[in-house]
Structures are given as structure tokens and as C-alpha cells.
Amino acid sequence: PEVEAFEQEVAAYCGAKYAIGVSSGTDALLIALMAAGIGKGDEVITTPYSFIATATSISRVGAIPVFIDIDPKTYTIDPKAIADEITDATKAIMPVHLFGQCAEMKPILDLAKQRNMLVMEDAAQAIGAGQNGVKAGTMGAFGCFSFFPSKNLGGFGDGGLVTTNDDAFAQRVKELRQHGGKDKYRNVMIGINGRLDALQAAVLRVKLKHLDAWSAARREHAEYYTQALQAVKGVQTPITAPGNTHIYNQYVLRVERRDELQAHLNAHQIGNAIYYPIPIHLQECYDILGYQETDFPAAEQAAAETIALPVYPELTRAQQDYVIETIQAFSRS
Numbered sequence: 001p002e003v004e005a006f007e008q009e010v011a012a013y014c015g016a017k018y019a020i021g022v023s024s025g026t027d028a029l030l031i032a033l034m035a036a037g038i039g040k041g042d043e044v045i046t047t048p049y050s051f052i053a054t055a056t057s058i059s060r061v062g063a064i065p066v067f068i069d070i071d072p073k074t075y076t077i078d079p080k081a082i083a084d085e086i087t088d089a090t091k092a093i094m095p096v097h098l099f100g101q102c103a104e105m106k107p108i109l110d111l112a113k114q115r116n117m118l119v120m121e122d123a124a125q126a127i128g129a130g131q132n133g134v135k136a137g138t139m140g141a142f143g144c145f146s147f148f149p150s151k152n153l154g155g156f157g158d159g160g161l162v163t164t165n166d167d168a169f170a171q172r173v174k175e176l177r178q179h180g181g182k183d184k185y186r187n188v189m190i191g192i193n194g195r196l197d198a199l200q201a202a203v204l205r206v207k208l209k210h211l212d213a214w215s216a217a218r219r220e221h222a223e224y225y226t227q228a229l230q231a232v233k234g235v236q237t238p239i240t241a242p243g244n245t246h247i248y249n250q251y252v253l254r255v256e257r258r259d260e261l262q263a264h265l266n267a268h269q270i271g272n273a274i275y276y277p278i279p280i281h282l283q284e285c286y287d288i289l290g291y292q293e294t295d296f297p298a299a300e301q302a303a304a305e306t307i308a309l310p311v312y313p314e315l316t317r318a319q320q321d322y323v324i325e326t327i328q329a330f331s332r333s
Helices: 002-014 025-035 053-060 105-114 167-176 198-208 211-229 258-267 284-289 297-305 317-332
Strands: 018-022 043-046 064-067 090-093 118-122 142-146 160-164 181-183 251-255 306-309
Touching (some): 025 053, 025 118, 025 142, 105 118, 297 306
Parallel strands (some): 043 064, 090 118
Antiparallel strands (some): 018 160, 251 306
16 A cells, blocks of 8 residues: 555656556666567667666667767767667667756657657656656656665665556556566566565655655755856866756766865765766676777766765755865865
């Protein structure tokens, strides 16, 4: 009952007809691909600048991830570059709403409709984000979310969610998450053990009520950082694309001397993280695809220059001032 109640509440929150709880954000991607019938030899267009699960979920169903470079301002997939990579084997586009900001969806959706492809949103970092008044995860055929504890809406462990407005897709996702079972001992397809635990659903139900307030606090912190840091030499503050509602799952700077800044922040006991130091196309597990350095220069530059600062809702103004002063001092060194 806790899972069912959470599914109803989060479906209403996202504006989706169906929300189906699953065991993790990775399994959300995997099950959505399985439900879409994507498999061996198919191609799925996505971004090389994301967490590895975006691509490995595609590989796990036997399909091939085809990478497209990013917009250097928003770090999300560049829609203008997609059409040239479409082949007869292309079955879907998987944009990633990175760092809490939606990818530019209209040209992606228009292209997918013209070419009869699915759009599968990797919204793991974007619950509550939106574009032109529409919530992340409801623009394509599927939305895939993560409730890993570091997310804006984090559980007490792993958890995930698939959203869809399609009746048949929803039924397939529900069956696939429980070993492909129509009921307990009647299996109509080969699925996985991908259910959301009731404990996680209970925790998430409580936290969902606070999500908008937490996201608003993150936006307030982000605005304060940006006002203070946008004039700092060698630092580029994040940009929110027109029409987007950003939830700042991460607040990410682009810094010319990124690794030096990270060492400086560490020395001053300021939490930070690099998302992501190695683009997916340069990961060893994807050597088989034959990509090389310089194939996706915007993604590679982002991997070399970006760093995330603390932006969690409970951050105090004094803590932010300390972060800002530390970065300003670094820029003068």
C-alpha cells in the first residue's frame, strides 16, 4: 500500500498518468527500454556527459548507445547534432536532464515524431524540474527517475520510478519489474526483480511534501552564488535556458584551473564533487565503440573544467559566504 500510495502521489506531482516505482534509477532506465522493446542491434541516441548508467542501461538490453555532444552552456544534449546520427537502426533518443535542468526538448520531440522514434527522458536528477510549464519525465514516452539519497528527493537507499502516459507501456513496466509476472506465478515475459521497497516508498511519501520548498531553497542558494561569483576571473556560473525551471540537483561551475580549485576547496574543508571526470565515450568499458578523444569536444571540456559546490537546502548564508570568499581568494592567487 505504501508503494501504491507513493505512485499515485508522485504521478499527480509530475503530471503523469502513470508512475511506477522500481528499485533504482538504473533499473528505471533498463525497464523502460525493455518495455519499449528495444534490444539487440537497435541504436539509442544519448549524451556522453552523464552518469554511466545512462549508457550501460542501453547496452544491457543489447542495444548500442550512439553519443551526441552537449551544449556547452547547459551541459545537456545538443539537439542540432542529433539528426545526422540517425540510422535505420535508431529506435529512441534518450536526453538527460542534467544537474536539475531539462534538455531542450521541443526539437528532440519534433524530430522523434518525424522519424517515428521514442523519446525516453533520463530525469534521474530532475524531479520537479520543468520546461515551459511541463514537468520533467512527462514530455517523452517514458520518464526515468532516481531516488538515490543524494538526489533532491532521496530515499533511505536505492529507489527509482518510471513515468508514462501510455497504458500499454505502463502495464509492461509493472510486469517487467516483478520478473515479467502477470500475477505471482504466471510470467508472460522475462523481467527482473525491480520493485520499489515499501520502506523506501514510505520515506519518499513524507519527503515528497517538502520537495518544492527544498528545490526553491536550492534555487535561492544558486542565485546567491551566481551573483557573487559571476564576476570572478576564470569562473563561469551556470546558465538556466529560457523556459526552464531548474532544481539544482547540482550547482556546477566551469573553472579554468578546476583541479587546483578542488585542492583549494578540500584544504578549506569545503565539500565539492566533479560530475563527470571521464566522459562515457572515453570509459574503458566503451572502448569497443571506437570513440576517440576530441570526438565530443564540448563534453570533454566540461569533464575537465566543471566542479559542483554545496547547494543543499539547509545550507546557511554564512556557509555560502565562506565558500564564496574561499573561491574569490583562490582567483586572486
